[in-house]
Amino acid sequence: MTELPPPPAPDHDGDRFTIALFVDVKAVLERHGYQLPTDQAARDQAITETLAVLGFLGKAFEGHPPADPATAQWNEAIDWLLNSRHTADEDIQAAFWALADGRCTVEEADRGYLADYTPLTDLPQEEA
Structure with a gap:
């Protein structure tokens, strides 16, 4: 056991x-x-x-989440998803996982592409 x-x-x-x-x-x-x-x-x-x-x-x-940076990224991604105007978009998963993985910002998730104009849907599937 x-x-x-x-x-x-x-x-x-x-x-x-x-x-x-x-x-x-x-x-x-x-x-x-x-x-x-x-x-x-x-x-x-x-x-x-x-x-x-x-x-x-x-x-x-109770409003006291752990201070782990990965947890903070996850919380930010959940918050973005719940408040996103993109909830009907088919490609929302790519933005959500990129945000949860810390590979994009909230602004980039809203736009749907990274600062270098790489679309979030072009990120490798196993990472996005």
């Missing part, structure tokens, strides 16, 4: 971060069609990763 991460320090989430929280979130995910893997090793790994992310989710929900 995969070793679970240590619980958060008491001054972090106190008694709010419990197995009951995980059970509640698991039930919500399952109601939305998500399922844990059936293989025990994969299931244990998925639970471990979910518990680790759950702490970040709680803090983000």
